[in-house]
Amino acid sequence: MPARNRPKPRSRRALLLAPLLGLALAGVAQAASAPLSADDIAWLRRDSFGLDSATIERYRELGRTRFLDEQLAGGDDPLPPAVAPLINSYEVFNTAPAQLVAEYRDDQQKAKNVDATDTGAKDNAKKDFQKYRRELYKQSMEVELLRAIYGGNQLKEQMVWFWLNHFSVYAPKGGVGLFTTDYEESVIRPHALGKFKDLVMATLESPAMQLYLDNAKNVRGKTNENYARELMELHTLGVNAGYTQQDVQQLALILTGAGVVPQRGAGMVNGVDGGFFRQRPGIVRDGLFVFTPGKHDFSEKAFLGHRIPGSGFGEIEQAVDLIVQQPACAKFISRQLAQYFVADNPPPQLVDAMAATFQRTDGDIAAVLRTMFLSSDITAGHGQKFKDPTQFLVSAMRLSYDGKPISNADPLVNWLNQMAEPVYGHITPDGWPTDNASWSSSGQMAKRFDVARAIGSGRNRLFAGNDSDGVRGQPPLLNSALFQQTLQPGLSASTRDALAKANSPVEWNTFLLSSPDFNYR
Numbered sequence: 001m002p003a004r005n006r007p008k009p010r011s012r013r014a015l016l017l018a019p020l021l022g023l024a025l026a027g028v029a030q031a032a033s034a035p036l037s038a039d040d041i042a043w044l045r046r047d048s049f050g051l052d053s054a055t056i057e058r059y060r061e062l063g064r065t066r067f068l069d070e071q072l073a074g075g076d077d078p079l080p081p082a083v084a085p086l087i088n089s090y091e092v093f094n095t096a097p098a099q100l101v102a103e104y105r106d107d108q109q110k111a112k113n114v115d116a117t118d119t120g121a122k123d124n125a126k127k128d129f130q131k132y133r134r135e136l137y138k139q140s141m142e143v144e145l146l147r148a149i150y151g152g153n154q155l156k157e158q159m160v161w162f163w164l165n166h167f168s169v170y171a172p173k174g175g176v177g178l179f180t181t182d183y184e185e186s187v188i189r190p191h192a193l194g195k196f197k198d199l200v201m202a203t204l205e206s207p208a209m210q211l212y213l214d215n216a217k218n219v220r221g222k223t224n225e226n227y228a229r230e231l232m233e234l235h236t237l238g239v240n241a242g243y244t245q246q247d248v249q250q251l252a253l254i255l256t257g258a259g260v261v262p263q264r265g266a267g268m269v270n271g272v273d274g275g276f277f278r279q280r281p282g283i284v285r286d287g288l289f290v291f292t293p294g295k296h297d298f299s300e301k302a303f304l305g306h307r308i309p310g311s312g313f314g315e316i317e318q319a320v321d322l323i324v325q326q327p328a329c330a331k332f333i334s335r336q337l338a339q340y341f342v343a344d345n346p347p348p349q350l351v352d353a354m355a356a357t358f359q360r361t362d363g364d365i366a367a368v369l370r371t372m373f374l375s376s377d378i379t380a381g382h383g384q385k386f387k388d389p390t391q392f393l394v395s396a397m398r399l400s401y402d403g404k405p406i407s408n409a410d411p412l413v414n415w416l417n418q419m420a421e422p423v424y425g426h427i428t429p430d431g432w433p434t435d436n437a438s439w440s441s442s443g444q445m446a447k448r449f450d451v452a453r454a455i456g457s458g459r460n461r462l463f464a465g466n467d468s469d470g471v472r473g474q475p476p477l478l479n480s481a482l483f484q485q486t487l488q489p490g491l492s493a494s495t496r497d498a499l500a501k502a503n504s505p506v507e508w509n510t511f512l513l514s515s516p517d518f519n520y521r
Contacts, residue, residue: 035485036486039379040064041487041490043064043379044056044486045521046379047068047154047158048154048155048158048398049154049391049394049395050391050395050397050398051399052403054403055154056485058070065374068155068370071154071155071156072369072370074192074193074366077151077153077156079147080152082404083405083406086146086405086407087146090139090142090181091136092136092143097179097287098287098288104132104175107129108129110125111126111129133177136178137171137172137180138410138413140171140177140180141413141422141424142409142412143181143184144160144164145416145423148394149394149412150403155369156189159192159193159369160188160192163191163192163199165432165434167199168424168426168431169183169212169429170212170424170425170426170428171424175211176424179207179208179288182206182207183206183209187202187203190202193369194365195363195364196358197320197324199365200236200323201320204231204258205258205287206289207287207289210258212429213226213227215228215258217259218252218259219257219295219296221297223253223297225248225249225252228248228251228252228255229248231251231323232251236332237323238328238332241332243304246302247303254308254315255316256297257291257292257293257312257313259290260288280293282312282313291316296310297310298311303322304326327355327359329363330355330358333368337368337369337372338354339435340385342378343382343385344383344385344436345383347380347382349377350377353371357370384436386520387439387519388433388438389416389420389421389439389448390421391521392448392451393415395518396455396518400456400476400478400513406462406463407464408461410461415454418447418451419444419448420444448514449514452513453506453514455476455509455513456475456476456508456509456512456513458473458474458476458506476509477505487512490517491515491517492516498515499512
């Protein structure tokens with residue numbers, strides 16, 4: 001054997017330290033399986049939609065700071081292998097938005113072309129088309145719920161839901177529902193942990209947002225202020241940020257010409273530019289978003305105390321820069337995040353610290369979240385957060401099935417509809433409320449009890465059509481090692497008493513999922 005490859009003899013020091021090293025490694029292994037502290041559990045219940053075994057294992061392996069940094073790094077977000085086939089089977093997921101629009105228009109036209117004198121055929125065609133629309137909408141909701149339940153990066157999944165609600169769109173309005181899955185997958189998800197400015201621009205250029213808030217109708221000589229107003233009031237600055245009605249009007253002028261590629265004519269919606277878009281000066285196109293100079297008001301604008309010369313699409317970029325650089329924007333977004341994760345009335349010092357990070361990092365969302373999640377305020381008990389219906393449903397599924405893939409997501413949509421928080425279903429652009437009072441009424445709790453019983457009984461069709469599932473219809477085992485290590489130590493006396501009186505596993509599961517201990521984070 002050549003000398004350079006010959007193993008070196010172990011030194012006397014190494015031989016003496018070997019037993020000590022073995023003891024140290026055994027101690028590490030024992031620590032890894034040791035119960036998490038109450039503070040760890042409280043932190044994880046804010047960091048994730050809900051606890052599962054994989055989350056607990058990874059947290060033990062990395063510790064809090066490294067676990068958080070791994071999540072905030074984001075990176076690629078592949079579909080969880082357990083549910084990838086189901087999500088990939090959806091038309092709204094596996095079809096390009098332009099093609100989806102084309103197919104939708106074709107079906108719509110076929111329904112219109114049915115002989116008007118044949119009343120029965122006309123009614124049936126109309127019903128078939130409406131059923132098609134509802135199916136596309138349902139698929140969009142199921143994609144988001146499956147991602148939330150099974151996504152490995154739970155903080156990112158929460159941020160996707162947070163931003164979908166913050167930059168809310170209403171699927172049933174016109175053609176908005178054709179773009180909701182693309183809105184989540186291509187607009188919100190890639191920017192959920194990035195720069196806030198990039199997120200604002202991505203939502204601005206989304207066909208879903210352009211159609212929902214009518215900016216596609218905002219053209220020179222016939223301005224529409226809907227989007228300009230909500231962009232400032234709901235998306236970036238808040239109500240009392242010091243801007244004026246004139247600022248809203250000027251922003252509406254800046255936004256003229258931004259819209260959606262015309263959905264008519266050959267080559268307009270199939271990803272191929274027609275002659276209208278071929279190398280026209282000033283045209284900006286990204287997917288189905290288009291900025292058309294011929295529809296833009298090129299007058300000089302005065303916005304937020306700054307002069308903006310008429311220059312086309314660059315005006316929009318300049319205006320968004322001005323908006324996100326306002327101290328009011330940093331404060332507004334930081335407070336919204338703290339209200340969602342920490343308390344309805346978050347500590348002012350925490351919001352100030354988050355806002356300072358926002359300004360120092362040019363609106364880096366991950367950095368702002370890191371400031372919040374490494375603060376003692378995240379688990380300091382400033383007020384428990386009552387789960388909204390989405391948080392309740394997702395956390396119940398994660399605890400009950402602990403990563404086990406379902407084969408039918410229809411019940412998820414039905415349950416969320418029962419609890420009155422359908423995804424993409426808030427009519428007004430302010431999104432669903434996130435405060436405790438909005439979701440803790442007796443009527444809401446009655447609905448949650450029904451959903452808790454459906455999940456806890458196992459008789460819920462989540463595994464319908466899966467013949468290989470030998471335990472279909474059996475109640476999930478909620479009184480598991482996961483429950484015993486995480487939730488059980490912190491249960492209140494009243495919840496313990498209720499669980500002790502349960503007469504069956506189904507009743508036990510129902511009592512746990514509908515208890516205050518589970519419904520608060």
